[in-house]
Structure formats: C-alpha cells, structure tokens
Amino acid sequence: MLKEQGVLVRVDLDNGILQLSEGILFPSGSAQLTPQGERVLRILANVLMDVLPCYAGAPGGDPLPQCKGNDHRGKLETLLIEGHTDDVPISNPVFPDNWSLSTARAIRTYQDLAGVEPNLRTLQ
Numbered sequence: 001m002l003k004e005q006g007v008l009v010r011v012d013l014d015n016g017i018l019q020l021s022e023g024i025l026f027p028s029g030s031a032q033l034t035p036q037g038e039r040v041l042r043i044l045a046n047v048l049m050d051v052l053p054c055y056a057g058a059p060g061g062d063p064l065p066q067c068k069g070n071d072h073r074g075k076l077e078t079l080l081i082e083g084h085t086d087d088v089p090i091s092n093p094v095f096p097d098n099w100s101l102s103t104a105r106a107i108r109t110y111q112d113l114a115g116v117e118p119n120l121r122t123l124q
Contacts, residue, residue: 001047007040020044028086029095031104033112041112048113052076081110 002009010019025037033041054067055076083106085098095101110116 001051002043005043005047007043022084022086025109026105028088029090029092029101031095031101031108033108038112041109045113045115052079081106081113083107083109 008021010021011017012019020040024040025033027034083102083104085102085105090098090101095104
C-alpha cells in the first residue's frame with residue numbers, strides 16, 4: 001500500500017520492522033520534519049490506520065473488510081518508533097549530543113503519526 005503511494009520502505013517480516021529510508025524525514029542536525037517527511041508520515045499514518053486493526057485485538061471475531069484473508073489478528077503487541085541520526089556529531093544548546101537529537105526525532109515522528117501538536121520549543 002505504501003509503495004502504491006510512492007513511499008519506499010524496507011520491511012523485515014521476520015522481525016516485524018518497517019524502516020523508512022535515511023534522510024527522508026529530517027535534515028541533518030534537525031528534529032523538524034521536511035515537507036517530504038510530513039507527506040510520508042501522513043501517508044504512513046493512513047496506511048497504518050487501515051492495516052494495524054488487522055493485527056491487533058483478540059484472535060477471531062468478524063474481520064474488517066480490508067483484512068479479508070488475514071489470519072494475523074492478535075499478533076500485534078507493541079508499536080515502537082525509533083529515532084536515529086546521521087554520522088555527524090552534534091553539540092549545541094538544543095541538542096547536546098546525537099542521543100538527544102535521535103530522541104527528539106522519535107518523539108516528533110510519534111507526534112506526527114498520532115496527530116499530536118508538537119512542542120516546537122523542544123524539537124528544533
């Protein structure tokens with residue numbers, strides 16, 4: 001579904017990992033989404049809203065129309081969002097290190113996917 005909308009991801013089915021390409025969401029040294037990153041996360045959020053119910057909840061029950069033939073109900077335990085940085089060390093008043101930047105990126109990605117208004121003072 002993502003590929004049909006021009007969003008390229010890597011999927012590891014064995015480990016349940018969906019990974020966006022590097023550099024697509026954030027410019028180097030920033031936790032502000034790029035316009036392309038905002039578009040990609042909007043598409044991803046819509047696809048997840050359609051697909052995740054097929055994997056969440058108790059097994060059995062009436063399948064949703066988009067889940068026809070899906071035998072995976074009850075298989076989703078947790079959805080994790082990880083933030084990463086590039087290999088450029090960072091040290092500034094907003095992000096004293098790359099760990100702080102990666103944390104801010106994960107929070108910003110979650111906020112965008114969940115439709116939460118970000119606190120831009122802490123995510124510059």
